[in-house]
Amino acid sequence: MEIPKTELFAVLQEFNPWWSSQAVTDLSEWERSAAVPIRTWMKDTDSRRALVLGGARQTGKTTLLRQAIRQLVREGAAAGNILYATFDHPILKLAGLERTLAAWEELFVPVAGQPQWLFLDEIQYVADWQTWLKHQVDFKRGRRIVVTGSASPLHDSKVESGVGRWETLPLATMSFGEFLKLRGIDPGPVPEARSLKPCFEWSPAEFARTAALAKSLTPHFHDYLLRGGFPEPASVSDLTRCQRLLREDIVDKVLKRDMTALYGVRRVLEVEKIFLYLCYHDGGIVDVAALSRELDGVNRQSVNNFLELFESTHLIYRLRPHGYGKEVLRGKPKIYLADAALPGSVLLLGRKLLDRPDRLGAAVETAFFKHVFTRYYADQPVFTYWRDKAKKDLEVDLIAQIGERLVPFEVKYQDTKVDLGKLKGLRLFLENHGIAQGYLITRRWEDFGLLDVPSARPGRERALLDAKILAIPAPLACYWLSS
Template sequence: MLKTISKKEIEKRLFFDNPWWKNNGYIDKCYQDFPKRAYFSSFYKLVQQDINRAIVLMGPRRVGKTVMAFQAIDALLTEGISPYNVLYISLETPLYTGMALEKIVNMFQDIHQHSRQEKLFIIFDEIQYLPKWEIHLKSLVDSYSTYQFIATGSAAAALKLKSKESGAGRFTDFLLPPLTFSEYLAFIKKEDTLITTDGEIFSVIDIEALNAEFINYLNYGGYPEAVLSITAQKDSARYIKSDIIDKVLLRDLPSIYGIADVQELNALFTTIAYNTGNEISLESLSQSSGVSKSTIKKYLTYLEAAFLIKTVHRVDINAKTFKRATRFKVYLTNPSMRAALFGTIEEGDEAMGSLVETAIFSQWLHIDNRLHYARWSDGEVDIVNTLNNECVEIKWSDLVVKDARKLKSFIQYIKQNKILNNTVTTKTISQERIINDTLIEFLPSALYAYKLGKNILKH
């Protein structure tokens, strides 16, 4: 007869995973020493709120969700929460496979003699590994109104879709995106030496040095671990491809959606990654990847829900969306993924334009703004934000400042829609100019990316 895992073994593992129960109330030093993401304070405010909802911390692989969970535990312990009132478990641990969440909570209650009325903090890491997790989690939230439940997960397709379906009124989603450019500079401790701040006005101290770091950011800067590890930087292609892309494409998505042909999914993602920021159609994707249009539609949904890509739809000259959208743009959520697949990028490379556009687009990821691009018979605008009455033209060149003809479509769109906020990015130039009775703000792409990340976090 086969042996089953004993209660004693599970308890032993719980003590191992929660060292603060024995370690004078401290988390492991590696988590204490790791720099905090700029999103930490917003996330921690949710943890502190006394409302009967679970927090679902979502995001791509390797952006620091587990670290943020441990840093939240550290903050709770520092504030005086009893170490015995905090439980952390990773559902990726084989020992917990097949266990109901409530059974784990009950064991936690038994170990420390907790009542149903106490204020407890319970963190389920990598929750997507539990089938029907959303039903289990909702049941716990309903049953234990004083317990604060926090779940993290990276195969966000299951998370995003199911948290909306089954957790109505019971879950608060919090998206942790890849590192913004402003966070990247803070992590490498170069923010103050490259940028000056006066209120909400940002200026460059050394544009050449800022651009050099921006190119590093394009190559490996979206992932905290790669930024802080020289080893990961030297072999960023292997680190990002094997540990981030492959695990999502070959493991997470196939296991969640029952995808049989992983090579088909891989071929589609490779095609999209190479064409990040370009306008494409289902027909062109089908021809270049060899995957049928109906399957592509399905896969695009999966890839977007797993935070690998972002689909952006077109508006016309009047900022109106199309009823039947046949063409669209797809961006990688992190430009470093393209470098991992096709080699690192240098400042003069042909792909710089689309990668700069991808990087700027990725700064917007945390907020669900109405971002589109505009295209009509004889014109195009790279980014249109219909919510903020804003448009952006992205260039990795200074020629656009000297040649007003290159902005004909941009100015036409501004006048047609009475746009109040407009920016044209450059390689090195910062200035304001009036062209055809229109005030245009020119900013270096690297500075604009920095400004976006900073302002989105503020607001």
């Protein structure tokens, strides 16, 4: 279909108001933490690599691009050298990437001595975009390109073409710290920390003093679990409307629109059934065979295909079991949803989530995983879980492997004091791998501190290992990992 140039010009003018000397005035000065690595990339003009920003719907990718453009304009970049285009707009989608760029070049002659900045939103609607981006980086000197997508390029067969050509930055939903800032909540005199590890050197007095200052985080953390980390819904005052927006703007549009438009999925009812199952089992280990039997008519291969699509559209994270070889390949995946508030909103739990220990514990585990994932992504960790082959009740919720280092985490969000007997899986993992430090994510502030680790082997229970477990309340752990 032929798009009249006048219409294409009009759309581009609308998306690029700085071309006509209009300031970008409809943006908040508040920025997500991801603005920092984006600006670092923008300032590194010696690098020719593009930047690929991926994340679920409504995580703030477009806002981050427009805030980056606002910064360029404020710093005096030539307005005509900056292009913003989003390919989920029907006119630009029909016109395609090359015709859109040709229209921009027809409107403006590049200012010599300055880079051209291309901010291309929802790039997944452009056919063969990876090849185009590779060509731009290799042969178009003087162009700096940022692309975003709600469907992950990391799961595309052409990912290898991007090695050395672009950096990837995953944009998860907001952290607990970002949530507090968005809602204008002052956390009070809570000490700042960029890592949990220094706590292993603390005295009992330091733990007690910090707990007294940080206890006020708990009600805000529970509100965060209910509202979630998608900026627009989280900013709504009414919780019922907030959760309705999560269902309609995030879940429904991905399941009913993106799955169809991007992947040609026609069996929407089956997609909804599987996603509902995952909401009931968030943070759980998924037995694909059992799920296939439970959803009569959905075979195993279809279930696996749909799980891959959920991962590609950033609705879930999948963790493999810890180990090597066949035990990993044949192991059952553990699934975390993209945000802790999604299951509660889909299942219409509202504030009742806080009175359901099983649902609340799952939400806390999901939220904590997301914070660890986001905080340490730059270190390229591998995330797994562990379960003893013989005794299935012995497990570790989350293991982060950075290089040769293994960091195990166990989440026990409960009102009663955690019994070391219930940590046998964590203790056994520490003992088997010779690890000196493990983490227990708790609810009670009275538990904040260091635990000695007795052996988990029969007959040796009284022997203390050369290891410590740091018990830390989930609100403080997530707050610290937000920085």
